[in-house]
Amino acid sequence: MSHYESPVREPLIIGHKTYHDITVDIARPIENKSGKLWWLAFSIALVTFLYGLGCIAYTIGTGIGVWGINRTIGWAWDITNFVWWVGIGHAGTLISAVLLLFRQKWRMSINRSAEAMTIFAVVQAALFPVIHMGRPWVGYWVFPVPNNFGSFWVNFNSPLLWDVFAISTYFSVSVVFWYMGLIPDFAMIRDRAKKPFSKKIYGILSMGWGGKAKHWQRHEELSLVLAGLCTPLVFSVHTIVSFDFATSVIKGWHSTVYPPYFVAGAIFSGFAMVQTLLSVMRKVMHLEEYITRQHIELMNIVIIVTGGMVAVAYATEFWVGWYSGSRYEDFTYFSPGAAVGPYWWAFWALIICNVLVPGLLWFRKIRRDFVWTFIISIVVNTGMWFERFDIIVINLSRDYIPGGWTMFMPTFVDVGIFIGTNGFFFVLFLLYSRTFPVIAQAELKTILKSSGESYKKHHTEDDHHHEH
Numbered sequence: 001m002s003h004y005e006s007p008v009r010e011p012l013i014i015g016h017k018t019y020h021d022i023t024v025d026i027a028r029p030i031e032n033k034s035g036k037l038w039w040l041a042f043s044i045a046l047v048t049f050l051y052g053l054g055c056i057a058y059t060i061g062t063g064i065g066v067w068g069i070n071r072t073i074g075w076a077w078d079i080t081n082f083v084w085w086v087g088i089g090h091a092g093t094l095i096s097a098v099l100l101l102f103r104q105k106w107r108m109s110i111n112r113s114a115e116a117m118t119i120f121a122v123v124q125a126a127l128f129p130v131i132h133m134g135r136p137w138v139g140y141w142v143f144p145v146p147n148n149f150g151s152f153w154v155n156f157n158s159p160l161l162w163d164v165f166a167i168s169t170y171f172s173v174s175v176v177f178w179y180m181g182l183i184p185d186f187a188m189i190r191d192r193a194k195k196p197f198s199k200k201i202y203g204i205l206s207m208g209w210g211g212k213a214k215h216w217q218r219h220e221e222l223s224l225v226l227a228g229l230c231t232p233l234v235f236s237v238h239t240i241v242s243f244d245f246a247t248s249v250i251k252g253w254h255s256t257v258y259p260p261y262f263v264a265g266a267i268f269s270g271f272a273m274v275q276t277l278l279s280v281m282r283k284v285m286h287l288e289e290y291i292t293r294q295h296i297e298l299m300n301i302v303i304i305v306t307g308g309m310v311a312v313a314y315a316t317e318f319w320v321g322w323y324s325g326s327r328y329e330d331f332t333y334f335s336p337g338a339a340v341g342p343y344w345w346a347f348w349a350l351i352i353c354n355v356l357v358p359g360l361l362w363f364r365k366i367r368r369d370f371v372w373t374f375i376i377s378i379v380v381n382t383g384m385w386f387e388r389f390d391i392i393v394i395n396l397s398r399d400y401i402p403g404g405w406t407m408f409m410p411t412f413v414d415v416g417i418f419i420g421t422n423g424f425f426f427v428l429f430l431l432y433s434r435t436f437p438v439i440a441q442a443e444l445k446t447i448l449k450s451s452g453e454s455y456k457k458h459h460t461e462d463d464h465h466h467e468h
Helices: 019-031 036-062 077-088 090-101 111-132 136-142 159-192 196-205 213-246 258-284 293-323 336-340 344-356 358-362 370-397 412-435 441-446 453-467
Strands: none
Touching (some): 036 412, 077 370, 090 159, 111 136, 111 159, 111 258, 159 196, 258 370, 293 344, 293 370, 336 344, 358 370
């Protein structure tokens, strides 16, 4: 028997697969016509995307006044969405980079989709600050262009400027990482292509990949270098997003717990989004043999861990809010003032969606169940949206002077832009699933012998023969 793989571990590739079977299965969605379901999903996504574009155009044409924000609440729905989308992008980097450095085999079936999700989510996130500027045509002022504006200097101390750097770095590194992993798979599709046009396109995309030992060696080296660059980014990007709040002097924001708590929350929501997308993709693309119960369970365990961290952060906030005896803390989003205040519904939505419902994953039966996983993943992302909403809106709604107290009500434009970004995200994801290999088949083949079901059975039978 091979000595490097435990017979106890569940196989990661189910069914009696050969190397060729993997190729055929992964290439099938690209080579065949799209099904009815795909077209249905795509048209719904496209319509919502177009509606969102309309709302964005209306906002830019008329002014930010069409949103529900007011003098006291200057950040609301839109920045909530910004932080939410950036957070969703975190699972991709974690699955690709961190798990690559730890040599985890189970990342191979899911890393490609997680990376795609990261890139598409960051694109959505980037839209919000740009629209929020109110006059996006002078948006280039955020870049540190020295002396072009006379004595107008960019404030390098502002976390908003760090955000520009952090998120653009994050985006570019993620794109390179994703594309690099795709090269061997594009070559596989190029070699199988029947039509000259698609052969040409995939030929350009695969950059003359020939699968020589030298090619693979460079591929491996670059993967490790990029993974090493990505890993600090997992922590830095959301830490900097949290600084947008934590470095301000607004009560409830000015808090040292924010950076680690935002990072945990980001990974929490990111993994939930991966679960949502993969649950659908397994079925639609017939990838049940590659994205198995084992993958789903391991991702649910990550959700339990990060969800636990988030719950501890909530408890900390609540305790400090009560223990400090500060009257201002009483009104912040997470203290006795919020639980019964005017925003009680947002507060309890957060507690139920982020603490109570994910708690069900402690039961092995539930975390290994596909339907439950799908439902819980959607609930978690709803909860994480409410968390950002609570942090931003509840804290701002109670100014220091009672005369400035006010409530926030979203308008149809706020909601429309949010729905539109969801549509845009799914448009991108659906197009990706039709044109790119959704599973890194070249990597998957490297673990077939150690983690494929038929090989494992074969080994255990051999063992019995040796023993007798």
